[in-house]
Structure formats: structure tokens, C-alpha cells
Amino acid sequence: MSAVLTTVGPIFGLIALGFAAARLKWLAESAGKGIADFTFLIAMPALLFRTVVVADMGDARPALLLSSYFVTVAIIWAVATVASSLMLRRPAAEGAVFAMTASYGNIVLLGIPIAIGAYGERAAPTAAIIVSMHVATLWLAACLHLALAERSRAGTLAQLAKSVVVDFARNPIVVAIVIGVIWRATGIGLHVSIDRMLSLLTQAGVPCALFAVGFSLAGFRIMGELRTLAVSFTLKNLISPVLAWLIVRHAFDVPVLPATVITLFAAMPTGTATYLFASRNDLAVQTTSATVALSTAGAMITLPIVMLLLGQP
Secondary structure, three states: HHHHHHHHHHHHHHHHHHHHHHHHHOOOOOHHHHHHHHHHHHHHHHHHHHHHHHHOOOOOOOOHHHHHHHHHHHHHHHHHHHHHHOOOOOOHHHHHHHHHHHOOOOOHHHHHHHHHHHHHHHHHHHHHHHHHHHHHHHHHHHHHHHHHOOHHHHHOHHHHHHHHHHHHHHHHOOOOHHHHHHHHOOOOOOOOOHHHHHHHHHHHHHHHHHHHHHHHHOOOOOOOOOHHHHHHHHHHHHHHHHHHHHHHHOOOEEEEEHHHHHHHOOOOOOOOHHHHHHHOOOOOHHHHHHHHHHHHHHHHHHHHHHHHHOOOO
């Protein structure tokens, strides 16, 4: 237990520091945005590019890891869709947002720092493999879900496809991983100076990511329909990691270390990208904001428990 607290204590301490900096106005809002932009646009892409290029992938099997992770996501997405319609009686279009909030974890700004902090660099290959498809797949799923729920709002399938492709091409995380795969295939490797620079960016990226998460939380409020928040929290923070472990270990027989990282990623709270999706489509914006805040706050309790149960692989 003490080992888990030693790992997660500094992590949530940095999140709390970011939250305090925003609420107490130690930093201007523009400064917080700058830190978040640095993390998402520069530091995290540098980390993932370097990981893909130089990390020892061992016997990692991307197809196995991705399929086991996304089976979990697909089940949660389906359950959330049914719950949104039958239990919560929300409009079909809002079901797309609700399903996304129950499935889309904050694995870039929160999952990667926690995984590396808990399990070291050996967690990086699995993290890079999952992240490489996470944003693209779930954003596409949400767009398609909305298109089916309310076709007139989503436009034609051609317009939808174009919008998704443009979003992917502009996503620095996806671009960094793609370039990293291509660079690794050349066998050139990284010059020691470049590798050192990327390492420094990586070291800066992890604390900045955690600080940025806390800073962004100050803009969210836990208010809205309590039943909706409770169902989303239960699916994302409680059921998702349990289901992930059962699937990756017992259905797909994934090795212990990558299974542990995948389960930890499944336990991550709702990502802020869900709020961007809700805002872009003007659907359940307040509820989504509250879901992100509640899920992240609750993760301060649920994540240490998950990590304690997972142990040290």
C-alpha cells in the first residue's frame, strides 16, 4: 500500500497544485493554456515519438493489445448507449456523448505519466501502442454514433469522413506516432544529441501534463443530473477496469505487464476531449463538464485502489 501511495501521491499532488494555481489565480488562464499546449503539442508527441523509435518492443503484439483494449471499450460503449436510452431517457444524439464519456479515458495527459511513474519505461511500448489508436478510434466512433443518431446534423458520410481525417491529420499525438513508426522502419536511429533533447522534453512533459490536468479541472463544475453522472462514473471508473482485466487476462491471455498497463488505462477518468466533442456539437455540454470533473476527482480514490490490486508486474 505504501508503494502505491508513494507513486500516486506526487502525481495527484501535481494535479492538486495545478487546480490550486487556477482557482487561486496564481497563474493567468493564458498561462495554463500555454502549459497544456506545450504538453499536448510538443512534450507528449516527443515522448511517444522517442518511445516508438528507440524502445525495446520485446515480444509486444500490437494487434493483440489493441484488440483486447478496444473490446473492453466497445462493451462499455454499448452498455452506455443502452443505459442512456432506456435508463436515463436521454435523446439519441446525446447518447453519443454519454457513450464517449463512459469510454474515453484521459490516457495521454494522465495515463502515460501514471503508467511510467508506476512501472517505469517498460510500460512505454504498450502505452504508445494503445495511444496510437485511442484518440482516432474513439473520436471516429463518436462521430459515427452521432451520424446514425441524427443524420441531418452530422451531414453526409463524405463530409463526416473528411472531418475525421482532418482531425486525425491535425492531432500531434497521432502524427508523432506515425512519424516514429516510419523513422524506426528506416533503421537510422537517433543521434545522441537529438535523443538527449527528446529525453529532456519527456522529463518536462510528465509533470506538465499532470499540472495541466489540474489546471483544466478548475473550469469544470460538478452539477447537473445526478443519475446521469452516477451511471457514467460507475461505468468509467469502476466497471471499466474490472472488465478490462477480465478480458485482457482471461479472454485474450495478454502478458501481465501489458495487461496491467491496459487495465490502468481503462481505469483512467473521462478525458477532456469528451467536453470538446460535446461543445462542438452543442449536446449535453454542462453534463459532460460535470462528468469530467466528477470522474477525475473520483479517480483520486479509485486509481490507487486499482493500482494496489494490480500490484507490481
